[in-house]
Amino acid sequence: MPEPVTPAMAAQAVAHLTNLQELLHDLGLHARLLTPDERLPCLRVINPQATTLSEIISAAPTDGQWLFWWSWPEPINDVTDPATAAKRICHVLAATRRAPHNHGQRATTPLARTPDAARPAPKEARQLNPPGRQYRGVGPT
Template sequence: MTAAGEVAGATTATAHLQALGDSLRARGLHARVGETSGGLPQLIVLSTAAPSLSEVVFAARSDGSWWFWWSWAERIAPVEELATAVTRVCGVLTPAGRARE
C-alpha cells in the first residue's frame, strides 16, 4: 500500500471509530480515539459504572469491507451495523444488571 493509501485508510478508520465512540458515549460509556504506538487508530472504551472494565476497538478492512474489531483480532460487526457494534461493546463493558438498550 502506498503512503497515500495508508493515510486514507487511517482517516477512514478514524472516522468509523469516532462514529462508534459517539454512539458509545450516548450510552454512558467513556470513549476516545487515539493511536497505538505504531500509529494505528484505536478507540479506547471505559465503563463509567465499573472503571476496571475497558476495551480497545479497531476499525480495519477485511475481505473488502470495513469492520470493527476487538483488540484480540475478533470481529465485532461491520461498520455499517453500528447499532450491533454498540450493543456488543456495551454488553462487554456494562456490569450485569445495568445494561441499557
C-alpha cells in the same frame, strides 16, 4: 505481515471510530480515540461505573470489507452498522450486580457452602495433627 497503514486508511478508520464513539457516549460509556503512529487508530472504551471494565476497539479492513474488531482478533460487526457494534460493546462492558448476601439465613441451594465445622480438615492439617494426640492443653482432636 500486515500491510502498512496509509493516511487514507487511518482517515477512514477515524471516521468509522468517531461514529461508534458518539453512539458509545450515548449509551453511557467513555470512549477516547487513540491515534498511534504507524498503526490504525483505535478507541479505548471504559465503563465509568466499573473502570476496570475496558476494551480497545479498532476498525480495520479485511478482504475489502471494513469491520469493528475487539482487542483479540475477533470481529464485532461491519462498520456500516455501528449501532449494533455499540450495543455489543456495551453488553460486554456491562457491570453485573451480585445478589445481596442474606446474613443469618441459611442457604437452601444444593451448592450451599458446607459449614467449616462439618468440613474435613485439609490433608496437611491431618498429617500435622494426628487424631488422639494432645497439644498444649488442647484435648484430643
